[in-house]
Amino acid sequence: xxxxxxxxxxxxxxxxxxxxxxxxxxxxxxxxxxxxxxxxxxxxxxxxxxxxxxxxxxxxxxxxxxxxxxxxxxxxxxxxxxxxxxxxxxxxxxxxxxxxxxxxxxxxxxxxxxxxxxxxxxxxxxxxxxxxxxxxxxxxxxxxxxxxxxxxxxxxxxxxxxxxxxxxxxxxxxxxxxxxxxxxxxxxxxxxxxxxxxxxxxxxxxxxxxxxxxxxxxxxxxxxxxxxxxxxxxxxxxxxxxxxxxxxxxxxxxxxxxxxxxxxxxxxxxxxxxxxxxxxxxxxxxxxxxxxxxxxxxxxxxxxxxxxxxxxxxxxxxxxxxxxxxxxxxxxxxxxxxxxxxxxxxxxxxxxxxxxxxxxxxxxxxxxxxxxxxxxxxxxxxxxxxxxxxxxxxxxx
Numbered sequence: 544x545x546x547x548x549x550x551x552x553x554x555x556x557x558x559x560x561x562x563x564x565x566x567x568x569x570x571x572x573x574x575x576x577x578x579x580x581x582x583x584x585x586x587x588x589x590x591x592x593x594x595x596x597x598x599x600x601x602x603x604x605x606x607x608x609x610x611x612x613x614x615x616x617x618x619x620x621x622x623x624x625x626x627x628x629x630x631x632x633x634x635x636x637x638x639x640x641x642x643x644x645x646x647x648x649x650x651x652x653x654x655x656x657x658x659x660x661x662x663x664x665x666x667x668x669x670x671x672x673x674x675x676x677x678x679x680x681x682x683x684x685x686x687x688x689x690x691x692x693x694x695x696x697x698x699x700x701x702x703x704x705x706x707x708x709x710x711x712x713x714x715x716x717x718x719x720x721x722x723x724x725x726x727x728x729x730x731x732x733x734x735x736x737x738x739x740x741x742x743x744x745x746x747x748x749x750x751x752x753x754x755x756x757x758x759x760x761x762x763x764x765x766x767x768x769x770x771x772x773x774x775x776x777x778x779x780x781x782x783x784x785x786x787x788x789x790x791x792x793x794x795x796x797x798x799x800x801x802x803x804x805x806x807x808x809x810x811x812x813x814x815x816x817x818x819x820x821x822x823x824x825x826x827x828x829x830x831x832x833x834x835x836x837x838x839x840x841x842x843x844x845x846x847x848x849x850x851x852x853x854x855x856x857x858x859x860x861x862x863x864x865x866x867x868x869x870x871x872x873x874x875x876x877x878x879x880x881x882x883x884x885x886x887x888x889x890x891x892x893x894x895x896x897x898x899x900x901x902x903x904x905x906x907x908x909x910x911x912x913x914x915x916x917x918x919x920x921x922x923x924x925x926x927x928x929x930x931x932x933x934x935x936x937x938x939x940x
Contacts, residue, residue, distance in 0.1 A: 546613045547759060554767035557605040561598050561771035568597055569782055577651065579783050583724060583841040583848060583906050590780065593650035595788020598772040599643045602791070605764040606636055613760060627677045628753070634673035635761060635798040639791060641666035642715070646790030659719070659786075660712055666794060667711035670801060671704055686935040707801050710810075714800075715793030717816035720823060721893060722789070723838040724848070725780040726910045729773040731815070732792040734917045736766040738812045738924065739799060751804065758799040765795050778907040811924035815917050819893035822876070825867050826891050831855065837890035839898055839909070847903040850878065850895040855886045 572578060572591035579592045614629060645662040648654070654662075681703035685693045699706075722728045740762050743755040769792070775782045800809035810817070826833035832855055839848040860868075868888065871877040878899050880887045889895045897912060898904065904912075 546609075547756070547763070549612055550609055550760060550763050553605055553609060554764045557601050557764055558767040558771045561601045561768045562774060564601065565594060565597055565772065565775050565782060569594065581725075581780065582836075582838055584779070585843050585846075590783055592783045593647060593785030593787050594775070594782040595772065595784035595786075595791060596643065596647045596650075598768040598784075599639075599646075599787060599791040602765050602768040603636060603640055603643065605768070606761065609760065609764070628757070630673050631677060631757065631802050632760065634669045635802060638666050638668075638670045638711075638798055639794050641669070642790045642794040643787060646785070646787035649790070650785040650787050659716060663712045663715045663790065663794065663797075664708050666790075667708050667797065670711070670798060671707060674707065674801060675704070684936055688935070707797075707806070710800065710806055711794060711797040713793075713820075714797045714809075714813070715790045717813055717820055718793050719786060719789040720827075721816055721819045723836075723892075723894060724906050724910055725778040726773060726776050726907075727894075727913060728784055728789055728792075729769060729776045730910060730914050731917050732788075733766065733769055733773055734914065734921060735792075735796060735812045736762055736769060738921045739796070739809065740766065742805070742808060742925075742928070743803075754803040754805075758803040758805075761795060761799050765792075778910060808924075808928055811927055812921060814920035814924060815893060815913070822891050822893060822896065825864075826853075830867060831864055831888075831891070832859070834890065837892050837895070839894055842903070845903065846905065848898060848906055848909055849903040850889040850898040852878075852887050852889050855888065857881075857883075857885060860886070 569591040572594065573589050577592050578589040580587055581590055610632065613632075614625070642663065645666060649659065649662065681700050682696045682698045683703075684696050718728055718732060721731065739758065743758045743762065746755045749755075772782075772784060772788070776784055796809055796812075797806075800806035820827075825831040826837070832853055834853055837851060840851040841848055855864075868877070868879065868886065871891075872879045876896065877888045877891065889899055894909070894913070897909060897916075901909070901912065
């Protein structure tokens with residue numbers, strides 16, 4: 544418990560340091576040509592891009608400084624040194640560090656989408672190796688209604704490692720595709736981080752004390768540095784976080800989910816991101832035409848955002864495309880207008896869906912509504928995790 548108090552103090556210092564460092568380094572990003580223009584503003588001011596690398600570096604340095612504190616007493620007695628726990632922490636930080644490097648490379652080089660799937664897989668390899676050496680548990684508990692068919696548990700072997708690798712890929716890209724307005728990427732990550740910390744604190748009294756302490760050792764400095772970044776990324780944004788931040792955040796959540804053995808619970812905190820991914824699938828896989836940018840459309844006259852749209856030529860649609868558009872239209876999940884030659888629908892993101900339901904609105908109001916939705920989904924996640932889980936499992940998921 545003392546180590547957590549010290550870590551909290553270090554994290555407060557990390558917050559202050561990150562808060563001071565971001566504005567001082569912003570001009571360097573612009574001079575290096577790493578900047579963007581806010582498409583949802585009338586101003587064409589250059590805004591530094593990829594500033595998530597700053598908070599990510601401070602987060603990692605804080606975690607490195609904490610290593611001798613958490614393992615200091617054990618160094619005096621090398622025979623009982625917790626090598627497994629030490630290896631887990633190093634592997635976790637190595638995976639996050641790899642993701643920081645690869646994410647910054649993506650921001651600078653503007654890599655193609657296929658590499659966005661490969662990079663998290665590569666960065667998760669140290670994590671998977673340590674999991675194999677320390678645990679190698681590939682068994683999952685079967686829900687009670689299915690046990691008469693599958694038994695109490697099922698060992699899926701190598702498929703479990705594929706699942707963990709896919710978890711890392713999903714977490715990084717799920718945050719990345721639910722983005723495009725000031726404060727959204729960082730805001731959703733802050734809420735997910737707080738959710739995990741609350742879950743860890745609740746579970747500290749259980750039999751997985753060490754696992755949740757490990758999670759807190761990662762999440763507390765991450766939350767502190769991310770809050771500092773949110774201060775500068777909130778509307779009107781003074782910095783853009785870039786893919787670097789999304790990659791680091793996703794890998795951080797994947798790391799604690801895998802090594803602390805609550806990956807399914809972590810996914811529960813990603814309900815809005817899962818909804819956004821499922822809603823986006825027809826465009827992501829080009830079943831329905833997908834433009835390069837699906838940002839909301841900004842009106843300079845009203846200073847409001849409205850749903851962006853894509854034009855589809857009818858002769859380019861196949862049976863599956865028509866079926867998806869028909870179903871979503873009947874469910875009022877898309878707005879569709881058509882003539883004899885073409886169909887116009889909104890781009891299929893959660894942001895545009897909110898704009899369909901809310902109508903044209905300000906950027907900051909839209910971000911707040913999306914954050915409130917994230918919080919609502921977190922409450923639903925805790926409801927599923929505790930009261931409802933007992934109906935499906937005789938042990939906690």
